[in-house]
Amino acid sequence: MSDTASPLLQVEKLHKRFPVAGKRGSLLHAVDDVNFTIGAGESLGLVGESGCGKSTLVRVLARLLDTTEGRIVFDGRDLAEMPARRFAQAAERAAIQMVFQDPTDSLNPRYTARETIAEPLRLLSAQRGAEAAARVDEVAEQVGLPQSLLSRYPHQLSGGQKARVGIARALAVRPRLLILDEPTAALDVSVQAVVLQLLDRLRRELQLSYLFVSHDLNVVRLLTDRVAVMYLGKLVELGPSEAVFRAPKHPYTQALVSAIPGQGPRIRLSGEVSSPIDPPSHACRFHGRCPRGEDRCAREAPLFVDMRGHGVACHFAA
Ligand SMILES: Nc1ncnc2c1ncn2[C@@H]1O[C@H](COP(=O)(O)OP(=O)(O)OP(=O)(O)O)[C@@H](O)[C@H]1O
Ligand code: SF4
Numbered sequence: 001m002s003d004t005a006s007p008l009l010q011v012e013k014l015h016k017r018f019p020v021a022g023k024r025g026s027l028l029h030a031v032d033d034v035n036f037t038i039g040a041g042e043s044l045g046l047v048g049e050s051g052c053g054k055s056t057l058v059r060v061l062a063r064l065l066d067t068t069e070g071r072i073v074f075d076g077r078d079l080a081e082m083p084a085r086r087f088a089q090a091a092e093r094a095a096i097q098m099v100f101q102d103p104t105d106s107l108n109p110r111y112t113a114r115e116t117i118a119e120p121l122r123l124l125s126a127q128r129g130a131e132a133a134a135r136v137d138e139v140a141e142q143v144g145l146p147q148s149l150l151s152r153y154p155h156q157l158s159g160g161q162k163a164r165v166g167i168a169r170a171l172a173v174r175p176r177l178l179i180l181d182e183p184t185a186a187l188d189v190s191v192q193a194v195v196l197q198l199l200d201r202l203r204r205e206l207q208l209s210y211l212f213v214s215h216d217l218n219v220v221r222l223l224t225d226r227v228a229v230m231y232l233g234k235l236v237e238l239g240p241s242e243a244v245f246r247a248p249k250h251p252y253t254q255a256l257v258s259a260i261p262g263q264g265p266r267i268r269l270s271g272e273v274s275s276p277i278d279p280p281s282h283a284c285r286f287h288g289r290c291p292r293g294e295d296r297c298a299r300e301a302p303l304f305v306d307m308r309g310h311g312v313a314c315h316f317a318a
Protein backbone atom coordinates (compact mmCIF):
# COMPACT_ATOMS: atom_id res chain seq x y z
CA MET A 1 0.00 0.00 0.00
CA SER A 2 1.05 3.55 -0.46
CA ASP A 3 3.33 4.94 2.18
CA THR A 4 3.29 8.67 1.60
CA ALA A 5 5.37 9.40 4.70
CA SER A 6 8.53 7.98 3.12
CA PRO A 7 7.96 6.99 -0.48
CA LEU A 8 10.32 4.50 -2.10
CA LEU A 9 10.60 6.72 -5.16
CA GLN A 10 10.06 10.45 -5.30
CA VAL A 11 10.17 12.17 -8.68
CA GLU A 12 10.46 15.96 -8.50
CA LYS A 13 10.21 18.50 -11.30
CA LEU A 14 11.56 16.02 -13.78
CA HIS A 15 12.29 17.21 -17.33
CA LYS A 16 13.64 15.41 -20.36
CA ARG A 17 14.23 17.42 -23.50
CA PHE A 18 15.68 16.17 -26.76
CA PRO A 19 17.46 18.31 -29.35
CA VAL A 20 15.54 18.39 -32.62
CA ALA A 21 17.49 17.22 -35.68
CA GLY A 22 17.87 19.98 -38.24
CA LYS A 23 16.30 22.64 -36.00
CA ARG A 24 19.06 24.27 -33.99
CA GLY A 25 17.93 25.68 -30.68
CA SER A 26 14.64 23.78 -30.77
CA LEU A 27 13.87 21.25 -28.06
CA LEU A 28 11.37 18.44 -27.87
CA HIS A 29 9.83 18.45 -24.38
CA ALA A 30 9.16 14.74 -23.92
CA VAL A 31 8.81 14.95 -20.12
CA ASP A 32 7.87 18.33 -18.71
CA ASP A 33 7.87 19.08 -14.98
CA VAL A 34 6.64 15.70 -13.79
CA ASN A 35 6.11 15.03 -10.06
CA PHE A 36 4.94 11.85 -8.33
CA THR A 37 5.83 9.27 -5.70
CA ILE A 38 5.65 5.49 -5.47
CA GLY A 39 5.32 3.93 -2.04
CA ALA A 40 6.88 0.67 -0.90
CA GLY A 41 4.73 -2.15 -2.25
CA GLU A 42 2.61 0.23 -4.29
CA SER A 43 1.62 -0.23 -7.92
CA LEU A 44 1.35 3.00 -9.92
CA GLY A 45 -0.11 2.97 -13.43
CA LEU A 46 1.00 5.35 -16.17
CA VAL A 47 -1.37 5.94 -19.08
CA GLY A 48 -1.70 8.31 -22.01
CA GLU A 49 -1.73 8.14 -25.78
CA SER A 50 1.17 7.18 -28.00
CA GLY A 51 3.99 9.73 -27.96
CA CYS A 52 2.98 11.44 -24.70
CA GLY A 53 6.31 10.54 -23.07
CA LYS A 54 5.65 7.39 -21.02
CA SER A 55 8.66 5.42 -22.26
CA THR A 56 10.94 8.43 -22.05
CA LEU A 57 9.87 9.00 -18.44
CA VAL A 58 10.48 5.42 -17.36
CA ARG A 59 13.79 5.25 -19.23
CA VAL A 60 14.99 8.32 -17.39
CA LEU A 61 13.95 6.71 -14.09
CA ALA A 62 15.85 3.53 -14.94
CA ARG A 63 18.85 5.72 -15.91
CA LEU A 64 18.79 4.40 -19.48
CA LEU A 65 18.56 8.10 -20.43
CA ASP A 66 20.13 11.09 -18.68
CA THR A 67 17.90 13.54 -16.85
CA THR A 68 17.71 17.07 -18.27
CA GLU A 69 16.51 18.56 -14.99
CA GLY A 70 14.89 17.42 -11.76
CA ARG A 71 15.29 14.92 -8.95
CA ILE A 72 14.80 11.15 -8.81
CA VAL A 73 15.01 10.28 -5.14
CA PHE A 74 15.08 6.53 -4.56
CA ASP A 75 15.17 5.36 -0.97
CA GLY A 76 16.53 8.74 0.08
CA ARG A 77 19.25 9.10 -2.60
CA ASP A 78 19.04 11.35 -5.66
CA LEU A 79 19.82 9.18 -8.68
CA ALA A 80 19.54 12.04 -11.16
CA GLU A 81 22.64 13.72 -9.83
CA MET A 82 24.64 10.51 -9.48
CA PRO A 83 27.24 10.23 -12.26
CA ALA A 84 26.66 7.29 -14.60
CA ARG A 85 29.80 5.52 -13.45
CA ARG A 86 28.79 5.71 -9.81
CA PHE A 87 25.25 4.63 -10.60
CA ALA A 88 26.63 1.57 -12.40
CA GLN A 89 28.01 0.34 -9.06
CA ALA A 90 25.24 1.65 -6.81
CA ALA A 91 22.80 -0.61 -5.03
CA GLU A 92 19.99 1.28 -6.77
CA ARG A 93 21.05 -0.15 -10.12
CA ALA A 94 19.83 -3.57 -8.98
CA ALA A 95 16.94 -2.19 -6.94
CA ILE A 96 15.23 -0.69 -10.00
CA GLN A 97 14.70 -3.17 -12.82
CA MET A 98 12.83 -2.88 -16.06
CA VAL A 99 10.66 -5.31 -18.03
CA PHE A 100 10.40 -4.30 -21.68
CA GLN A 101 7.54 -4.35 -24.11
CA ASP A 102 8.56 -6.91 -26.67
CA PRO A 103 10.42 -9.92 -25.27
CA THR A 104 11.56 -10.81 -28.79
CA ASP A 105 13.36 -7.49 -29.14
CA SER A 106 14.73 -7.35 -25.63
CA LEU A 107 16.15 -10.90 -25.39
CA ASN A 108 19.56 -11.64 -26.84
CA PRO A 109 18.96 -14.33 -29.52
CA ARG A 110 22.36 -15.91 -28.74
CA TYR A 111 21.62 -16.40 -25.04
CA THR A 112 19.75 -19.34 -23.57
CA ALA A 113 17.01 -18.52 -21.08
CA ARG A 114 19.43 -19.45 -18.28
CA GLU A 115 22.14 -17.12 -19.63
CA THR A 116 19.65 -14.28 -20.01
CA ILE A 117 18.38 -14.63 -16.45
CA ALA A 118 21.94 -14.97 -15.10
CA GLU A 119 23.27 -11.88 -16.88
CA PRO A 120 22.16 -9.24 -14.32
CA LEU A 121 23.54 -11.47 -11.54
CA ARG A 122 26.91 -11.43 -13.27
CA LEU A 123 26.81 -7.67 -13.82
CA LEU A 124 25.14 -6.43 -10.65
CA SER A 125 25.62 -8.99 -7.89
CA ALA A 126 28.43 -10.87 -6.22
CA GLN A 127 26.74 -14.20 -6.92
CA ARG A 128 28.76 -16.58 -9.09
CA GLY A 129 28.89 -20.28 -10.01
CA ALA A 130 26.62 -22.61 -8.10
CA GLU A 131 25.14 -19.76 -6.10
CA ALA A 132 24.12 -17.87 -9.25
CA ALA A 133 22.76 -21.06 -10.83
CA ALA A 134 20.64 -21.70 -7.75
CA ARG A 135 19.29 -18.15 -7.92
CA VAL A 136 18.35 -18.65 -11.60
CA ASP A 137 16.52 -21.86 -10.68
CA GLU A 138 14.71 -20.04 -7.90
CA VAL A 139 13.43 -17.13 -10.03
CA ALA A 140 12.59 -19.47 -12.91
CA GLU A 141 10.33 -21.35 -10.51
CA GLN A 142 8.80 -18.11 -9.21
CA VAL A 143 7.76 -17.10 -12.75
CA GLY A 144 6.62 -20.60 -13.71
CA LEU A 145 9.40 -21.50 -16.15
CA PRO A 146 10.14 -25.24 -16.10
CA GLN A 147 13.82 -26.27 -15.80
CA SER A 148 13.59 -27.99 -19.18
CA LEU A 149 13.13 -24.63 -20.93
CA LEU A 150 16.17 -22.95 -19.41
CA SER A 151 18.55 -24.34 -22.01
CA ARG A 152 16.44 -22.98 -24.88
CA TYR A 153 17.12 -19.95 -27.05
CA PRO A 154 14.46 -17.25 -27.56
CA HIS A 155 13.36 -18.62 -30.95
CA GLN A 156 12.58 -21.94 -29.25
CA LEU A 157 10.21 -20.31 -26.74
CA SER A 158 6.60 -19.12 -27.02
CA GLY A 159 5.65 -15.47 -26.49
CA GLY A 160 4.45 -16.18 -22.97
CA GLN A 161 7.60 -18.10 -22.12
CA LYS A 162 9.77 -15.26 -23.42
CA ALA A 163 7.78 -12.82 -21.29
CA ARG A 164 8.51 -15.01 -18.25
CA VAL A 165 12.22 -15.01 -19.10
CA GLY A 166 12.14 -11.19 -19.23
CA ILE A 167 10.41 -11.04 -15.85
CA ALA A 168 12.78 -13.58 -14.31
CA ARG A 169 15.78 -11.59 -15.56
CA ALA A 170 14.41 -8.47 -13.89
CA LEU A 171 13.72 -10.31 -10.62
CA ALA A 172 17.06 -12.12 -10.41
CA VAL A 173 18.84 -9.28 -8.58
CA ARG A 174 15.99 -8.82 -6.07
CA PRO A 175 14.74 -5.39 -7.16
CA ARG A 176 12.39 -3.31 -5.05
CA LEU A 177 10.86 -1.40 -7.95
CA LEU A 178 9.89 -3.03 -11.22
CA ILE A 179 9.25 -0.74 -14.17
CA LEU A 180 7.00 -2.45 -16.68
CA ASP A 181 6.66 -0.69 -20.04
CA GLU A 182 3.72 -2.32 -21.82
CA PRO A 183 4.89 -5.73 -20.59
CA THR A 184 2.20 -7.72 -22.38
CA ALA A 185 1.52 -5.59 -25.46
CA ALA A 186 3.25 -8.05 -27.79
CA LEU A 187 1.32 -11.09 -26.48
CA ASP A 188 -1.91 -12.79 -27.54
CA VAL A 189 -4.86 -11.78 -25.40
CA SER A 190 -5.19 -15.16 -23.68
CA VAL A 191 -1.47 -15.20 -22.82
CA GLN A 192 -1.67 -11.58 -21.64
CA ALA A 193 -4.15 -12.49 -18.93
CA VAL A 194 -1.92 -15.25 -17.57
CA VAL A 195 1.18 -13.04 -17.52
CA LEU A 196 -0.73 -10.20 -15.83
CA GLN A 197 -1.97 -12.59 -13.14
CA LEU A 198 1.60 -13.73 -12.64
CA LEU A 199 2.80 -10.12 -12.26
CA ASP A 200 0.05 -9.36 -9.78
CA ARG A 201 0.92 -12.44 -7.70
CA LEU A 202 4.66 -11.70 -7.79
CA ARG A 203 4.09 -8.18 -6.53
CA ARG A 204 2.24 -9.43 -3.48
CA GLU A 205 4.58 -12.35 -2.77
CA LEU A 206 7.79 -10.35 -3.19
CA GLN A 207 6.40 -7.05 -1.85
CA LEU A 208 7.52 -5.19 -4.95
CA SER A 209 6.58 -1.71 -6.14
CA TYR A 210 5.47 -1.40 -9.75
CA LEU A 211 5.44 1.42 -12.24
CA PHE A 212 3.14 -0.02 -14.82
CA VAL A 213 2.83 1.55 -18.27
CA SER A 214 -0.06 0.34 -20.40
CA HIS A 215 -2.48 1.39 -23.10
CA ASP A 216 -5.03 -1.03 -21.70
CA LEU A 217 -7.06 0.87 -19.12
CA ASN A 218 -8.88 -2.24 -17.91
CA VAL A 219 -5.55 -3.83 -17.09
CA VAL A 220 -4.36 -0.69 -15.31
CA ARG A 221 -7.55 -0.56 -13.27
CA LEU A 222 -7.02 -4.15 -12.10
CA LEU A 223 -3.31 -4.03 -11.42
CA THR A 224 -2.64 -0.63 -9.87
CA ASP A 225 -3.38 1.22 -6.64
CA ARG A 226 -3.02 4.66 -8.21
CA VAL A 227 -2.84 5.89 -11.76
CA ALA A 228 -1.05 8.84 -13.40
CA VAL A 229 -2.40 10.24 -16.66
CA MET A 230 0.08 11.87 -19.03
CA TYR A 231 -0.62 14.25 -21.88
CA LEU A 232 2.14 15.70 -24.07
CA GLY A 233 4.87 15.36 -21.46
CA LYS A 234 2.83 16.53 -18.47
CA LEU A 235 0.90 14.70 -15.78
CA VAL A 236 -2.68 15.95 -16.00
CA GLU A 237 -4.27 13.74 -13.35
CA LEU A 238 -3.08 11.42 -10.59
CA GLY A 239 -5.18 9.62 -8.03
CA PRO A 240 -6.45 6.31 -6.68
CA SER A 241 -7.21 4.09 -9.68
CA GLU A 242 -10.70 3.39 -8.46
CA ALA A 243 -11.51 7.12 -8.21
CA VAL A 244 -9.82 8.11 -11.47
CA PHE A 245 -11.73 5.48 -13.44
CA ARG A 246 -15.05 6.05 -11.66
CA ALA A 247 -14.95 9.85 -11.62
CA PRO A 248 -12.15 11.25 -13.81
CA LYS A 249 -11.63 14.97 -13.23
CA HIS A 250 -9.51 16.07 -16.19
CA PRO A 251 -11.27 16.44 -19.56
CA TYR A 252 -8.54 14.33 -21.18
CA THR A 253 -8.94 11.53 -18.63
CA GLN A 254 -12.71 11.76 -19.11
CA ALA A 255 -12.22 11.15 -22.84
CA LEU A 256 -9.81 8.25 -22.20
CA VAL A 257 -12.14 6.57 -19.72
CA SER A 258 -15.16 7.08 -21.98
CA ALA A 259 -13.43 4.85 -24.55
CA ILE A 260 -13.61 1.85 -22.19
CA PRO A 261 -16.60 -0.24 -23.32
CA GLY A 262 -19.54 0.04 -20.93
CA GLN A 263 -18.56 3.49 -19.65
CA GLY A 264 -21.47 5.39 -21.21
CA PRO A 265 -21.23 7.76 -24.17
CA ARG A 266 -17.83 8.00 -25.78
CA ILE A 267 -16.21 11.45 -25.82
CA ARG A 268 -14.51 11.86 -29.17
CA LEU A 269 -11.68 14.35 -29.33
CA SER A 270 -11.31 16.54 -32.37
CA GLY A 271 -8.30 18.58 -33.39
CA GLU A 272 -4.64 17.69 -33.55
CA VAL A 273 -2.31 16.90 -30.65
CA SER A 274 -0.08 19.96 -30.38
CA SER A 275 3.62 19.61 -31.00
CA PRO A 276 6.00 18.69 -28.16
CA ILE A 277 8.65 20.86 -29.86
CA ASP A 278 9.11 24.24 -28.11
CA PRO A 279 5.58 24.17 -26.62
CA PRO A 280 4.25 27.55 -25.39
CA SER A 281 4.59 27.75 -21.61
CA HIS A 282 1.55 30.03 -21.24
CA ALA A 283 -1.14 27.66 -22.57
CA CYS A 284 -2.75 24.39 -21.49
CA ARG A 285 -1.28 21.58 -23.61
CA PHE A 286 -4.76 20.16 -24.15
CA HIS A 287 -6.19 23.41 -25.48
CA GLY A 288 -7.40 23.00 -29.05
CA ARG A 289 -8.62 19.47 -28.41
CA CYS A 290 -10.35 20.01 -25.10
CA PRO A 291 -14.15 19.93 -25.18
CA ARG A 292 -14.21 22.35 -22.23
CA GLY A 293 -11.48 24.70 -23.36
CA GLU A 294 -12.01 28.47 -23.04
CA ASP A 295 -9.98 31.57 -23.86
CA ARG A 296 -8.26 31.45 -20.51
CA CYS A 297 -6.75 28.05 -21.41
CA ALA A 298 -4.82 29.62 -24.29
CA ARG A 299 -3.43 32.35 -22.03
CA GLU A 300 -2.66 30.52 -18.82
CA ALA A 301 -1.31 27.02 -18.21
CA PRO A 302 -3.21 25.26 -15.40
CA LEU A 303 -1.28 24.24 -12.29
CA PHE A 304 -1.45 20.71 -10.94
CA VAL A 305 -3.58 20.95 -7.81
CA ASP A 306 -3.78 18.04 -5.39
CA MET A 307 -7.01 17.52 -3.49
CA ARG A 308 -6.78 14.84 -0.83
CA GLY A 309 -4.58 12.58 -2.92
CA HIS A 310 -6.44 13.08 -6.21
CA GLY A 311 -4.72 15.77 -8.26
CA VAL A 312 -5.58 17.40 -11.56
CA ALA A 313 -4.22 20.13 -13.83
CA CYS A 314 -7.20 21.97 -15.29
CA HIS A 315 -8.66 25.44 -14.63
CA PHE A 316 -12.17 24.06 -14.46
CA ALA A 317 -11.83 20.66 -12.77
CA ALA A 318 -13.79 20.36 -9.55
N1 LIG B 1 15.73 9.49 -28.39
C1 LIG B 1 14.84 10.41 -28.77
N2 LIG B 1 15.20 11.51 -29.47
C2 LIG B 1 14.30 12.44 -29.83
N3 LIG B 1 12.99 12.37 -29.54
C3 LIG B 1 12.56 11.30 -28.84
C4 LIG B 1 13.45 10.26 -28.44
N4 LIG B 1 12.73 9.32 -27.75
C5 LIG B 1 11.45 9.75 -27.75
N5 LIG B 1 11.35 10.92 -28.41
C6 LIG B 1 10.11 11.72 -28.59
O1 LIG B 1 9.60 11.95 -27.30
C7 LIG B 1 8.17 11.90 -27.30
C8 LIG B 1 7.69 10.85 -26.33
O2 LIG B 1 8.00 9.56 -26.84
P1 LIG B 1 7.79 8.23 -25.96
O3 LIG B 1 8.37 7.10 -26.71
O4 LIG B 1 8.30 8.49 -24.59
O5 LIG B 1 6.20 8.12 -25.92
P2 LIG B 1 5.27 6.94 -25.36
O6 LIG B 1 4.24 7.60 -24.51
O7 LIG B 1 6.09 5.89 -24.75
O8 LIG B 1 4.56 6.40 -26.68
P3 LIG B 1 4.03 4.90 -27.02
O9 LIG B 1 2.73 4.76 -26.29
O10 LIG B 1 3.86 4.92 -28.50
O11 LIG B 1 5.07 3.91 -26.56
C9 LIG B 1 7.76 11.63 -28.75
O12 LIG B 1 7.47 12.87 -29.36
C10 LIG B 1 9.01 11.00 -29.33
O13 LIG B 1 9.08 11.24 -30.72
S1 SF4 C 1 -7.30 24.00 -18.62
FE1 SF4 C 1 -8.79 24.39 -20.27
S2 SF4 C 1 -7.96 23.36 -22.10
FE2 SF4 C 1 -6.86 22.59 -20.29
S3 SF4 C 1 -7.96 20.75 -19.74
FE3 SF4 C 1 -8.84 22.39 -18.51
S4 SF4 C 1 -10.56 23.19 -19.69
FE4 SF4 C 1 -9.33 21.94 -21.07
Ligand SMILES: [Mg+2]
Nearest residue numbers: 054055056181
Ligand atom coordinates in the same frame (compact mmCIF):
# COMPACT_ATOMS: atom_id res chain seq x y z
MG1 LIG D 1 6.33 3.83 -25.15
